[in-house]
Each structure stands twice: as structure tokens, then as C-alpha cells.
Amino acid sequence: xxxxxxxxxxxxxxxxxxxxxxxxxxxxxxxxxxxxxxxxxxxxxxxxxxxxxxxxxxxxxxxxxxxxxxxxxxxxxxxxxxxxxxxxxxxxxxxxxxxxxxxxxxxxxxxxxxxxxxxxxxxxxxxxxxxxxxxxxxxxxxxxxxxxxx
Numbered sequence: 001x002x003x004x005x006x007x008x009x010x011x012x013x014x015x016x017x018x019x020x021x022x023x024x025x026x027x028x029x030x031x032x033x034x035x036x037x038x039x040x041x042x043x044x045x046x047x048x049x050x051x052x053x054x055x056x057x058x059x060x061x062x063x064x065x066x067x068x069x070x071x072x073x074x075x076x077x078x079x080x081x082x083x084x085x086x087x088x089x090x091x092x093x094x095x096x097x098x099x100x101x102x103x104x105x106x107x108x109x110x111x112x113x114x115x116x117x118x119x120x121x122x123x124x125x126x127x128x129x130x131x132x133x134x135x136x137x138x139x140x141x142x143x144x145x146x147x148x149x150x
Contacts, residue, residue, distance in 0.1 A: 003068075004145040006061050013054040020047040060150055068148050070140050076148075083137045090130035097123045 001009075024043045027036035065077040074082075097120055104114040 001150045002146060003061065003064055003148045003150055004142070006057060006064075006150045007145060010054065010057055010061060013050060013057065017047060017050055017054065020050070064148065064150055068144060070144055072140075076141065076144060079137060079141055083134060083141060086130050086134040086137065090127055090134060093123055093127045093130065097127060 020043050023038055024040045024047065027038050027040045027043070030036050062077070065080060066075060068076040070076060070079055096118065100116045100118060100120045100123070106113065
């Protein structure tokens with residue numbers, strides 16, 4: 001199995017666990033003398049077994065991420081952390097830029113006028129640079145994920 005396939009399987013397991021959890025909650029309580037649509041105990045056993053499979057898969061993925069290097073020599077696990085941080089920085093700066101660009105409407109001249117305290121143009125350049133860095137790093141990560149065996 002390729003690393004990319006394992007990542008898709010991990011996502012599938014996570015979604016299925018969430019779905020089973022919701023089904024358990026729906027069937028957890030019923031009116032007296034009624035029966036649930038699904039047996040919550042069986043659902044719980046299914047969830048616990050799937051959780052074990054997910055745990056094993058995540059450990060395998062993590063071990064592989066700590067052993068594989070990108071073409072530039074960086075460990076895949078480090079690249080993933082860098083990619084996540086690039087995205088967080090980019091999202092923070094982008095949200096600040098959006099807020100700074102919002103128009104403040106005053107009904108009368110007596111109302112307080114608001115001023116932007118950060119140079120939005122520079123902020124947008126940083127957002128663009130972070131976006132480009134994220135895309136480039138993500139492309140490298142995806143290329144490795146598609147070629148490396150789990």
C-alpha cells in the first residue's frame with residue numbers, strides 16, 4: 001500500500017468513526033417499551049474495533065513519515081509540520097487583511113472614524129508568499145506520498 005492510499009484510508013476510518021458515534025448517540029435513548037433502530041452496543045463494539053485499526057494505521061503512517069525524506073533531504077514529518085504552520089500563518093494574515101479591508105460605514109460625520117493600523121498591501125504580499133510556499137511544499141509532499149510504500 002502506498003502512503004497516499006494509507007492517508008485516504010485514515011480519512012475514511014475517521015469519517016466512519018464519527019458516523020458510528022453519531023449513530024450511537026441517536027440510538028442511545030429510546031422511549032420506554034420502544035427499541036432502538038440500531039443496537040448501540042454493537043455499534044460501540046464496531047467503533048472500538050475501528051478505533052484500534054485507525055490507531056495501528058496512524059502509527060504506521062507516522063513511522064513512515066519519520067523515515068522518508070523529500071528530495072531536498074527534509075524529513076516528511078518535518079515538511080508536514082512546516083506545511084501546517086504555513087497554512088496557519090497564511091490564514092491568520094488573510095483574515096487580518098479581510099478585516100482591515102472591511103468598510104466602516106458612518107451614518108453621520110459625528111461618529112468616530114476608524115483607521116487601519118497595519119499596512120494591508122504588505123500583509124497581502126505576505127499572504128501571497130505564504131500561499132506560494134504552501135503550494136510548493138504541498139506538491140513535494142503529495143509527490144512523495146504517491147511513490148512511497150507504507
